[in-house]
Amino acid sequence: MPAFPTPSTTAQAPLRFGANHVPSSGWFYSWLDFDADEVARDFDDLAGLGLDHVRIFPVWPWIQPNRTLIRSAAVDDVLTTIDLAAARGLEVCVDLVQGHLSSFDFLPSWVLTHHQRSLFTDPKVREGLRTYVHTLATAVATRDNVFALTLGNEVNNLWPSNPTTIADSRSWAEELLETAREAAPGLHCLHSLFDDAFYAPDHPFGPADVTTLGDLSTVHSWVFNGVGAIDAPLGPATLTHADYLVELAAAYAAAPGRGVWLQEIGAPLPEVGLESVREFVTGTIDHVAQNPALFGITWWCSHDLDRSLADFPEREYDLGLFTVDHQRKPVAEALAEAVRRHRGARPAPVARQRLECPVDIARAPERRAEIAPGSSFHRAWVQARARGPVEIVPPGRS
Structure with a gap:
């Protein structure tokens, strides 16, 4: 391993800390019977x-139930939600195409059954999505506390039910990002994928989609993925898995200095039991905050899922910072402590070890398994990380 290089002296903005809102009352079904008071209490x-x-x-399907119909009342509910956040000093990122949430797919009837067609490749569906993204992005951009738009939550979960290729997936995202930027200039416009984009050799969404599309890279760190x-x-x-993903995204970024947003991380059962949750939160954040x-x-997520709702994977019920009746959980206390420790001016970057990656996953995505959790490269990174922060260096960039 090469010697430690001179650290960068580039000034850095303070870290941002937030939560993914899972409504305490009725989960996301609550959009169908919107209650502003319930949302306010969550915030x-x-x-x-x-x-x-x-x-x-x-x-998505509850806002655009027909390809040529966008429900203004549903858009108004989104704006009310944003305003409720503003009243509590919270800025907002709006994910546009849901899409996929907690193992369930939400797709409009006009892409299903007798109208079955891939949202990634069908021209009519893509036309409808451009209209949807433009309309919703234009609306939310009127609110000063909105700072970012994401095309959708882990849209790669909508494959394989929606066939696509790496090329089609990328053109789909490029098209919608351009639409979002035109509608909402000045906001971060982002693309969100779960980590098969980095780790699965045959996945039709590539690492370069994460590291080159949108204004920041986003990563979702879940320890049930194998680590x-x-x-x-x-x-x-x-x-250190969150730090590993952030560093992979940074290493293969389109340009030096591109930021990486750890947009989802949680403490899932059974991998992280109640007796370990505080140390998990503290250790994970203390490691990744050095990047x-x-x-x-x-954090995923704000509130637990009511167990009266059926058929969710077991781990989805207990991921909240708060219970459904608004009681703080130990994970919330640990997160609040971490926020207090890491809020404010960031320390100057420290010198980092450099570890050369044996494969350029951006150019050879079929070799992604070589850097997945448990691979020889990942094990080498974990060993090096125990000695201090590590910079990953792709082939040919040393």
Whole structure:
């Protein structure tokens, strides 16, 4: 491993801390029977932790039930939600195309059954999506506390039911990002994928989609993806996985200095038990906060899922910072402590070890398994990370 290089002296903005809003009452079905008072109470909970932003998830088919119909009342509910956040000092990221949430797909009837067609490749569907994105982005851009738009939550979960290729997936995202930027100039416009984009050799969404599309890279760190099997709940691979993903995104970025947003991270059962949750939160954030590329951390999620709702994966019910009756959980206390420690001016970047990656996953995505959790490269990174922060160097960039 090469010697430590001279650290960058580039000034860095303070880290941002927020939460992904999962409504405490009725989950996302609550959009169908919108209750502003319930949303306000949820946001009171989050503001009380010292968070500065919330990520919200309008549900696409309930806003655009027909390709040529966008319900203004549903858009108004989104705007009311944003205003409620503003009243509590919270900025907002709006995810546009849901799409996929907690193992369920939400797609309008005009892409299903007798109208079955891929939202990534069908020209008519893409035309309808451009209209939807433009309309919703234009509306939310009227609110001063909106700072970002994401095309949708982990849209790569909508494959394979919606066939696509790496080329089609990329052109789909490029097209909608351009639409969002035209409608909402000045906002961060982003693309959100779960980590198969980095790790799965045959996945039709590539690492370059994360690292070159949109104004920031976004990563979602979940230890149930395989890393937890290595040493969960508190082993070095588990506690540094978020930092590993952030560093991968930074290493393959389109340009030096591109920020990376840890847009989702949570403490899932059974990988992280209640007795380990505080140390998991503290250890994970303390590691990743040292990464100079990190833009912010947005916890998944705000509130637990009511167990009266059926057929969710078991781990989805208990991911909240708060219970459904608004009680703070130990994970919330740990997050609030981490926010207090890391809020404010960031320390100067420290010198980092450099670890050369054996494969350029951006150019050879079929070799992604070589850097996945448990691979020889990942194990080498974990060992090096135990000695201090590590910079990943792609082939040919040393």
